[in-house]
Amino acid sequence: MSRVQIAIIGGGLVGASLALALQAGARERQWKIVLIEPYAPGDSYQPSYDARASALSYGSQQIYQRLGLWDAIAPRAEAIDDIHISDRGRFAAARISASAEGVPALGYVVENAWLGHCLWAALDSDVVEWRCPARVEQMQTISDGYRLDLDDGSSLDCDLAILADGGRSGLREKLGIHAHTTPYGQTALISNISSAIPHQGTAFERFTDAGPMALLPLADNRCVLIWTRQPAEAQRLYGLPDKEFLQELQACFGYRLGAIEQVGSRHLYPLSLIESSEQVRSHLVVLGNAAHSLHPVAGQGYNLSLRDSMALAECLLSGPVTPGDLATLQRFQNNQQRDQELTIGFSDRVTRLFSNGKPLLASGRNLGLLGLDLIPPAKRWFARQAMGLGVRGAQDKS
Template sequence: MTQVNLAIIGGGLVGASLALALQETARQRGWRIALIEPFAPGNAYQPSYDARSTALSYGSRLIYERLDLWQAIAQRAEPILQIHVSDRGRFGATRLQAIEEGVPALGYVVENAWIGHCLWQALDPDVVQWHCPAEVSAMRQIEAGYRLQLNDGSSLDCQLAVLADGGRSGLREQLGIAVSQTPYGQSAIIANVSPLEAHRGQAFERFTDDGPMAMLPLDGNRCALVWTRTGADAERLMNLSERAFLDELQQAFGYRLGALRQVGTRHLYPLALVEAQEQVRPNLVVLGNAAHSLHPIAGQGYNLSLRDTQALAEVLSDSQAALGDYAMLQRYLQRQQLDQQLTVGFSDRVTRLFSTAQPLLAAGRNLGLLGLDLLPPAKRWFARQAMGMGTRSL
């Protein structure tokens, strides 16, 4: 029977970030951390036109700076210098600019594989022990923590188990942790697109009566597309030829980046707001998409999860209580509760407001975009939300 202090179930970006955030404390206290991941991480980074990417907020950059990881991530991070927010067919528009906020960039778009590569390279195998490829097939509470049964027949005991195994966490369901789920009636088409003109670090949020879309700057003058449509229409767009798809995308997005020349592999994801009804139990934390899955258009999901991760690491490092102490874990949740409520609420309201075709609401959002340029305090609040700084000071 293997015994560890902390078992992180899921070695993706959230789980690996938690391991890194706790690495120094673990080294000082003699903790053993197990990182359990079903997919073997590649030893070498392989660039790909179709690589999935994440928009890291400026606040997330600050977290990775504290973890001494930003210098590595920045090598392939495309800065967002300006966000152009507009409403199709109406005059309302606003521009958020990094220079006006006094920051080098409002955020950064980075390929997930590169972030993962940087994280995995930074983990010390003497402190963080990989169990990979491996999955937890079952887990049950024991007197001082949890016993995890792995699919290779082995098992390990831990004082604290962290579920970071994604929005469709089977273990969350197995443990009887209920979720609230609010379908948006939309699906997101995710793909990389190459425009004719240089994007110059511009990100575009464009709102239409059929649903919002975002075009985010990537290296190599590519753009990461997030296009939300109703389920049936999204399926239709997925089945179009590349040329026909680009024609419809061009019509919806316009010519702010000139002609759209190439689109890569398209991926389709049904969208819903999913929140776990419990995020902590004695000896257990639910983290990342397993705790809350947000609509991707506002770009808040991973950044919120990273702030949760940093807060959890700080609470565990600052406390002298047993690693799975329930009162300590509740302190973590109380600390993050306001941030979670504000971020989930902001993301949900923006999604609903900018997905409606109702004339009065559409007119209201148009006036709201005009008003942001006329009311600097409101514009700064909106920018701080976009930068992941809504409840924190710069």
């Protein structure tokens, strides 16, 4: 029976980022980390028009800078220089710019495949072992950790198990950890598009009575489209021929980018706010989307999970030589509680406010956007939330 100090179940972006944050300290402490992932990471990066992407806040860029990874990520990272926020059919709009906030960019949009490629290449196989492709079928508590039964018939003991296997974590349910689910009654349609006018680093957040939409700048003059609608309407849009789809998208978004000329493959994702009822137990942490899954339009989910991962790494590396004691894990949760509450609350309130078509709320929303553009303290607060600096502030900016 083999044993490691830390087993990270889920080798995606969150799990790999945590492994990288732990790597140097784990080497000093002679810890062994294993990443268990059912899908084999690609050995090489191949650019694709349809590549899925993530929006990294300025705070997340600073994290990867501190981890020594940003120089590798940067060649395929598209800077968000400005954010344009508007409400369809109403006059008010707000604009947030990196130059006004005194930062090089408000955030960056990076293809997931490229970000994953950079992360995986930075992991040291002497410290971090891959079990891939492999899936954990069962987890059982033992006196000093967890025993993991894998789908290849092998078993592995660990001092600390970290559950980072996504928002539909079957293992979380098997452990009796419930998730509080609040459906938004919306489905996100996600695709990449190209337009006649270059995006010039502008991200667009557009709110309509039928649901919010976002266009995020991506490399090669593409944009990531996140278009939320009621499920039946999203399904209808999903099934339209490209020409008809582009016509409806153009009518909803307008011509700020000129004619929208191309759309890639479309994907549908039902949207809910999902929060795990527990994030830590003795020898166990629930992390990433398994801990909290947010609406994508506000762009906060992955950035919060990355901050959680860094806070966990910091607590583990300043804690006992053997990881997994409950006091250290509770300290991590207490340290992140305020950040999680503010970020989840910000994302949820923005989503609900800007998805509501009631006339009174719509009028208030219009005034709110006008005030956001005219009142500097309000704009700065909103910008800091969007940049992932809402809680840590100067610490993340330094």
